[in-house]
Amino acid sequence: MNITRIFMGMTCREFSEQTSAQYERHSGWLVRLRMAWHRLLCVYCRRLAQQWKAIRAMLRRDPPEATMPQAMREKISRNLGAGD
Amino acid sequence: MNAADLLNDHGDALYAYARTRLASDDDIADCIQETLLAAVRNADSFTGNSSVRTWLIGILKFKIIDTYRKQAREAEHISIDAAEDEDYFDETGHWEMQRAPRAWETSPLEQLEKVELRERLYDCIGRLPKMMRAAITLREFEDCDTLEICKQLMISSTNLNVILYRARMHLRACLEAFGFKGVAP
Numbered sequence: 001m002n003i004t005r006i007f008m009g010m011t012c013r014e015f016s017e018q019t020s021a022q023y024e025r026h027s028g029w030l031v032r033l034r035m036a037w038h039r040l041l042c043v044y045c046r047r048l049a050q051q052w053k054a055i056r057a058m059l060r061r062d063p064p065e066a067t068m069p070q071a072m073r074e075k076i077s078r079n080l081g082a083g084d
Numbered sequence: 085m086n087a088a089d090l091l092n093d094h095g096d097a098l099y100a101y102a103r104t105r106l107a108s109d110d111d112i113a114d115c116i117q118e119t120l121l122a123a124v125r126n127a128d129s130f131t132g133n134s135s136v137r138t139w140l141i142g143i144l145k146f147k148i149i150d151t152y153r154k155q156a157r158e159a160e161h162i163s164i165d166a167a168e169d170e171d172y173f174d175e176t177g178h179w180e181m182q183r184a185p186r187a188w189e190t191s192p193l194e195q196l197e198k199v200e201l202r203e204r205l206y207d208c209i210g211r212l213p214k215m216m217r218a219a220i221t222l223r224e225f226e227d228c229d230t231l232e233i234c235k236q237l238m239i240s241s242t243n244l245n246v247i248l249y250r251a252r253m254h255l256r257a258c259l260e261a262f263g264f265k266g267v268a269p
Contacts, residue, residue, distance in 0.1 A: 005177070011178055017249055020248060044179045044185050048185045052252055060224060064203075080087045
């Protein structure tokens with residue numbers, strides 16, 4: 001165990017893995033405490049957590065409106081006609 | 085209920101939904117087509133409790149999950165031991181300065197409002213390997229839980245966690261590569 005890891009609570013790799021894992025399941029209090037400490041000290045991991053949070057929120061929004069390309073519409077229409 | 089009319093009235097909405105979840109136009113067209121055919125075949129099961137569009141999107145969702153399942157069977161196996169994320173970190177486990185997250189020009193929450201960012205994000209999802217794309221889509225778009233995703237994709241929960249982690253790392257890095265980076269790190 002290196003000094004940086006002790007001082008920072010965990011490595012940046014561990015922080016990123018734990019942040020992703022927390023979206024799937026709860027972590028124990030000790031892990032959360034180490035993460036909070038690491039996050040306080042590391043600007044990059046703070047950014048990672050914020051940006052992942054924004055990406056998740058974006059993905060969970062309703063899809064933006066879109067128009068089906070004409071070629072696709074015609075293809076589906078043709079196939080539906082053939083299936084009748 | 086007629087498939088051609090459904091295509092006419094709801095084609096764009098179905099397309100908007102499918103294009104964020106599938107990368108290939110052929111897959112999108114196949115899923116929409118199968119949705120319309122299934123809707124006509126099962127028109128009796130439409131109770132009118134929801135709108136026709138909501139009902140169609142419900143069918144489309146299952147068609148898309150079927151596509152993921154088929155793709156998962158033929159997808160490349162992602163080893164949980166492969167050190168694919170080594171590039172992001174140095175040997176001590178801290179960020180490589182070149183790959184460390186940079187500050188976005190505006191706050192991540194402000195970025196949410198940017199249509200361009202969402203479009204780029206869909207592009208980035210389309211660039212993920214099939215298994216990663218299926219896993220992240222089921223998790224984030226469809227809000228499926230771990231058990232459900234593992235069942236659909238026939239993978240272990242350990243493997244799923246690794247796949248989701250890598251997908252998230254890739255997506256964030258992909259957005260930066262598209263130019264969503266801002267001031268100095």
